[in-house]
Amino acid sequence: MLNILGRSGGISVRFFAKDVRFGVEARSLLLQGVNILANAVAATLGPKGRNVLIEQLLISPRITKDGITVASNVQLKDRRLDMGAQLLRQATNNTNNDVGDGTSTATILARGMACQGMHVLRQGQVNVQLLREGILEGSRTVCEALGEMSQSVDTIGQVEAVAKVALNGDERLAELIGDTILELGENGVILVRESHGPKDEVKFQEGITLPCGYCSPFIAAKSGKDSRLELGNCLLLLTLAKIDQVEQILPALELARLREQPLLIIANDFSSDLLKILVLNHLQGRVQVCAVKAPGFGDEQRLEMQDLALAMGAHLLEDASWLADLSEEDLGEVVAAVVNAKATHLLQPIKVNEEQVQSRIQHIRELIDEAVTDEELDRLNTRMGRLQGRLATIYVGGTSDLELSERKDRFNDALHAVRVAISDGIVPGGGTAYLRCIPALDRLPPAKVMEHQLGREIVKDALRLPCYTIAHNAGVNPNEVLHRVLDGSGNFGFDAATGEFGDLVVRGIVDPANVLKAAMADAAGIASLLATTEVLITKQPIKPKIPKNQVTRDLARLVGM
Structure with missing residues (x-):
């Protein structure tokens, strides 16, 4: 580190050099950060995924199984490792912004493809740009296969099945969402609020x-x-x-x-x-x-x-x-x-221009697609509900602030998953849909360059990871589960909640097709960038100077300095 202190007009100027790493060393540091974040997020996947406890300054800690919440709270002290975590977090953020669910799956896929890509680069002379093209080509093939595999959502039972998976198997809450959508219709507006008691309830409002x-x-x-x-x-x-x-x-x-x-x-x-x-x-x-x-x-x-x-x-x-x-x-x-x-x-307006109202509703739907923050999304949904003249508010209960926060996260995930499933269809859950995409990659014509073929293989290997992780979190032998599901066909897969194998669609274990497609596309984009990184440039850490008086030291310790 270069540390030069000069004075000009009584002002001190301090210059710090930056840390620069190359090649294998740079990718290794990134990979350490990737693994830390991915391990934290992967622990939440599946019906038997574990909870994550997150410290919050000056208030009670937060407990959650929401992948995007976990990823957003992983910050590493080492800047080089944190850059890897930040890049992987971008995949989860993109998936969450696109479809509101599937963030844990995107994280696991991105980590798997990044690790395999870095391993390939260590083997010898590889054109990194061609390797990236191969990974992206493989991900597009998987997305097309998922689209062909998807089945339309025709019954409230299928809606409840999607919600049940997102709610980690909670049938009662899934039925509450199903009943609400049955009452409002698929385009109805549903808001989620915190209840003042332990019970969950839904309230419908007519008019405005x-x-x-x-x-x-x-x-x-x-x-x-x-x-x-x-x-x-x-x-x-x-x-x-x-x-x-x-x-x-x-x-x-x-x-x-x-x-x-x-x-x-x-x-x-x-x-x-x-x-x-x-x-x-x-x-x-x-x-x-x-x-x-x-x-x-x-x-x-x-x-x-x-x-x-x-x-x-x-x-x-x-x-x-x-x-x-x-x-x-x-x-x-x-x-x-x-x-x-x-x-x-305000109930039952007498004179309304329906054409103008529908045009305004469509405009708000477009704004919802572009919304970034939860507050903005909630505000737009409220406006659309008023225009439609009918909305439902689900009040989520809990016995503590910790439980209330965790259950509200799951409710929001379930609602997003249901919306996407209704619009784009469903596929078998539990990671099975990804495994059924492997033959689509095998059917591709032979690649003209070696790197394209290597990219396809990287994607193929990553497709096994969601099923493997769900089985691992369920406490069973993941290799045995993978072997049996791969030997099967169609909707045959592993029900992690009961530890049994069978037709997952019949059992109500399904995923929205668009969620899996978004997770794959976002993961491939970020992983290919991670794997092809050659130089890593970070600032040198600067230790803040803390005055010696006791009050300041106590405050600094409180905020982690």
Whole structure:
């Protein structure tokens, strides 16, 4: 390490050289990091996979069997080893972003192909780019074979079978997901929330529910003990303006009075003086009016209000000047509106442009496909559920924060797996589908160059690893399991939950075809890059200087310094 200290204008400048490794040594360091991450993730695979306990700073540790969660928390002190782990983590992230499941399988496949590729490079002179092309060609062949093998999902029983595998054999939770999809349809919106108790339950919501109630409790003063205001055959005014004076909404009030219908106003904000006038008007029995503050903030609020206007057949009035030119066509109309202190429920809109609503739903589906974070995905799903007028919320229970976190991860994985299975079909699970792809590789015409053939062989060897790992985690002889499954055909495979062999589709042990294809494609891409790496450049580690006072030392120890 080069350490030069100079001064210019009283400022210290320090230069650190970088660590550079070549060839076998570079790949060996990467492989150590790959193995550490892959071993941690592989332990979770299958119905008898083990749990992983993850430390979390200042709060309780997290327990999980979710491959992407485990991979995201593996960070190695040695920068060179950590680069290998980071590259492998990229395969899991890609698979998770594409299909939301299959991350453990992608990790195992990528590790297997990377190890085999590095072993080939140690044997002699090999053109690394041609080797990479051979690996990618083999992965494409496997994906095509999986597509030909897939069977469509036609029954709720098959849906529950997919969910059961993702839920590690929990039949009751799989039935809960199956019943929910049966009720909503395959395009229905399902949200997952944490329950306040140990039980799991599902709640269905008709119409549109907004997470905001009336602005003043006096508006519901005459509605009984439950403080709930029910407005039948209600007009709806939507605006992004802040309403300060009653004159701004006089046209809307006049329309409501002439039609003898209650009026619900959802706006960006209301002045306190205006709310006093509306409450007084309501209590005196003139025009029944309820004021509700619009959900969200900023751009998100605008999008949600645009969704609401489309779903309710109303026009969104952007600012206060639009209120003065209000016409009857600008107002929405619903059969019923129920408002309490915390939420607003809008039921059965009377005039809706279905074509515009469906176009908006399709746009949100495209945004969902591009979503990166769980928060963004949850927000978009909520918006789509509102537009469709019906959604379900599954409340996941647990006896502790640890159990609740782990079960919520599994629920989300199961929902992703079910969605992909419905759209792209299913194949036999337990790693059997990959084993049935080996003949497809054998049927390929002889490669024109040696490296292409070596790449195919690397992919072929990796196809055995998922089944091997599942059997190993189940505590049986993995070599014997592999031998028996390879001797069989079709859907014949190993049921790790019971330790028996049989038709896996009949037993309900299936995987979404698209999940296996995504895992293979992502693993091949990352593994081929790992295997063909020649130079590794990392920064030299710098040990932070910690002051000697006791408080600072205690804080540094707390954060691992």
